[in-house]
Amino acid sequence: MLRRLLGSPAAVSGHLHRSLSTHCVSTNLRRSLSTAASSSSHPPWAIIDYNTLVDDSPSSWAPGACFDPLQPPRVSRISAPPHLLRPRERPGPGTNLVQLLTGHVTAASADGHLLLTYYDIIAEGPRASWNQTADMEVERFICNPISGQLLRLPYVSGSRKRICYHRMGLLTQPGPGGARFAVADIVSQRERVIDRFLPELGRWDMVVGLPCQPTPEREMDMNQETVAFGGRLWWVDLTCGTISLDPFSYRPELRFVHLPTGSTLTSHIHTKSESAEERDEVAKYRRVGVSEGRLRYVQTSLHEPFVLSSYVLDEEASSWALEHQVELKQVLADGGHECKNRPPQIAVLDPMNAHVVYITLGEQEHVVAVNIYQDKVIGSAPLQNRYHYLLPCVLPPSLGSSQFPETGKKGDMEAIDVLVSCGRHYKG
Structure with missing residues (x-):
């Protein structure tokens, strides 16, 4: 489990970091919600690094999340100060123990809220040996990235050591109180068990024996983030298909949709002997996401001329229709980017424009925006770090003034209402 956490980008992965420069921490940045919402501007959406940093610098006093939204194709990052994570005491200098504070942007809702997961890891010796020996504790938050507000979630099964991470998703609905x-x-596909958290309950609620139509031919292995669309959460297996449900429903039902014809990989791809790295490799060239209010699936072929195929889910949410195909090798070459004998990797779909797909090239040196209908590169940005996984997040104008309906405490749920505008300016 820990090795996948430390090394697998599609499971719970990515390189782990513990520090962040303190450029966004300054004493003149503390503002009220109304001031931050009215004075700041930001792009309509952002590409977010899956790894969320922990700013453990001495001056890290920030009372909320710190987010600096950049115009795509540049990559934005979000961080939190360690005091909000309730970290354990740092191991003393006389021990061989190492502490690592790190986190992930687990999912994004359709209105820009984020699900953040942070880990407090203590283990002995080099990180490469941390397979079964590390002591991990976890904190989860719902985050408004524009206001910085965080809502701490209760511990699953009441234990901070209960990691139990598969592919949590976040779904939001507008309401009069926020x-x-x-x-x-999804805890178990075979038993059709989900674990869900609803604020009105104030606790995690396990639902067993859910109906599912149709039934997947094999157990799915979710290898991208869960997508919020159409009042449902969609879990994605990029070798098989999607499975969705309405977590607000009193009696939720699972629905399965195959990938487009020809995209489903044969059962030998999912043998137990297959490594996580091999499954993750498939995910580099495929993606399910929301764009212009429709659920879409995009994939690239693994051989030249690297054909990108874009599909859209029909109105009945039962099958995919091919929308467009384009040969990426020539389009990228015309835009000054060579594929270097490796297929282009799908980074994210543009949530605002279904004609635009963001891809990474080579050893993920650049993020390139391609208009697949105009057959041209419309933008690119170098990557400052080796990003293993990226997520799209819409940032509607109303997000800055959005507040969680629950404040104070209910059970173990805690809203952190002190807000911060931390480096929150739009770099167009």
């Missing part, structure tokens, strides 16, 4: 939300995870 955004209503639900967090859900």
